[in-house]
Amino acid sequence: MPEANKCRICFNETDNKSYSIREMQFGTREEFEYFECSHCGCLQIKSYPEDPGKYYPDDYGLHNVTKTGKPGKLIGWLREKKLKHVLDDKKSLTGFLLNLLIKPGFEQKLKPAGVKSDSSILDIGSGAGKILLNLRNKGFKDITGTDIFIDNDLIYDECLRIFKKELSEIEGPFDFIMMNHSLEHMPEQDEVFGHLRRLIKPGKMIMIRIPVKTDYIWDMFGIKWGSLDAPRHFYLHTQKSMEIIAARNKFSIEKVLFDSGSYQFYSSEQIIRDIPLRSANSYYMNKKSSLFSRSEIRGFVKKAEELNKNHQGDCACFYLKPL
Numbered sequence: 001m002p003e004a005n006k007c008r009i010c011f012n013e014t015d016n017k018s019y020s021i022r023e024m025q026f027g028t029r030e031e032f033e034y035f036e037c038s039h040c041g042c043l044q045i046k047s048y049p050e051d052p053g054k055y056y057p058d059d060y061g062l063h064n065v066t067k068t069g070k071p072g073k074l075i076g077w078l079r080e081k082k083l084k085h086v087l088d089d090k091k092s093l094t095g096f097l098l099n100l101l102i103k104p105g106f107e108q109k110l111k112p113a114g115v116k117s118d119s120s121i122l123d124i125g126s127g128a129g130k131i132l133l134n135l136r137n138k139g140f141k142d143i144t145g146t147d148i149f150i151d152n153d154l155i156y157d158e159c160l161r162i163f164k165k166e167l168s169e170i171e172g173p174f175d176f177i178m179m180n181h182s183l184e185h186m187p188e189q190d191e192v193f194g195h196l197r198r199l200i201k202p203g204k205m206i207m208i209r210i211p212v213k214t215d216y217i218w219d220m221f222g223i224k225w226g227s228l229d230a231p232r233h234f235y236l237h238t239q240k241s242m243e244i245i246a247a248r249n250k251f252s253i254e255k256v257l258f259d260s261g262s263y264q265f266y267s268s269e270q271i272i273r274d275i276p277l278r279s280a281n282s283y284y285m286n287k288k289s290s291l292f293s294r295s296e297i298r299g300f301v302k303k304a305e306e307l308n309k310n311h312q313g314d315c316a317c318f319y320l321k322p323l
């Protein structure tokens with residue numbers, strides 16, 4: 001059990017402020033105690049729930065993959081051309097044209113990490129592999145996922161396998177590791193960084209995507225901030241708290257790209273009105289019966305883009321390298 005109100009990121013114990021935060025994804029409205037560190041700004045849960053699995057019901061989204069089949073031969077060939085054009089040094093006219101015609105996908109996020117089409121990829125907290133199936137269909141061939149909350153191992157084919165394993169059971173090393181909105185769900189943050197260090201090849205990069213507690217969003221919504229998602233999110237990092245924990249674990253942060261969207265506004269505005277994320281009249285569940293008009297949502301998207309440029313959006317992508 002962690003000590004009361006001692007920051008588990010920077011270890012500061014003074015002037016940390018407590019908050020009681022409600023579960024508003026499923027709308028149980030159960031309250032959980034959090035505190036905000038006065039030094040690094042990280043908001044964190046006071047004590048971890050005894051049975052965290054109970055807060056990941058079947059409709060949480062861990063299992064929601066629909067199409068698991070591979071694309072046909074021609075489509076697969078074209079996609080691979082595009083992937084190699086974007087990530088490798090293999091420029092081709094076909095790749096160039098496809099890149100113009102098809103809007104940039106998830107592979108764009110991997111480019112700053114120096115990922116190549118033949119890189120071995122590990123995704124920590126992958127669920128059933130929504131993102132990973134997408135990457136396999138784009139032409140990546142060596143993909144591993146891990147998630148303790150899935151029901152069992154999922155071996156899709158020779159290119160993609162997902163294990164129901166603890167991080168300590170995974171063996172590497174990998175050319176690239178990513179965590180897409182999973183770090184905030186994990187109790188022992190330093191331990192996670194230790195495994196990242198063990199599993200990444202020297203000189204290769206790690207990408208961590210998390211919600212970020214920025215001054216703008218915290219001042220605007222406080223405990224009604226949609227991305228808080230109590231009690232599943234144990235840590236709502238700030239850029240400062242990420243710098244502290246990365247440095248302690250001997251990683252340098254090479255780049256930070258903010259990638260927040262309209263979610264930060266509509267989810268929070270709904271909580272202000274006591275509307276849980278998964279209720280029938282939530283924008284997340286049903287755009288048409290939600291509170292928001294299309295132009296309001298467009299306004300949220302525009303505002304998010306502006307905030308991202310100023311490093312104030314509520315989600316970011318951290319690129320780290322072991323020192």
Ligand SMILES: [Zn+2]
Pocket residue numbers: 007008009010011012037038039040041042241
């Ligand atoms: Zn702190």
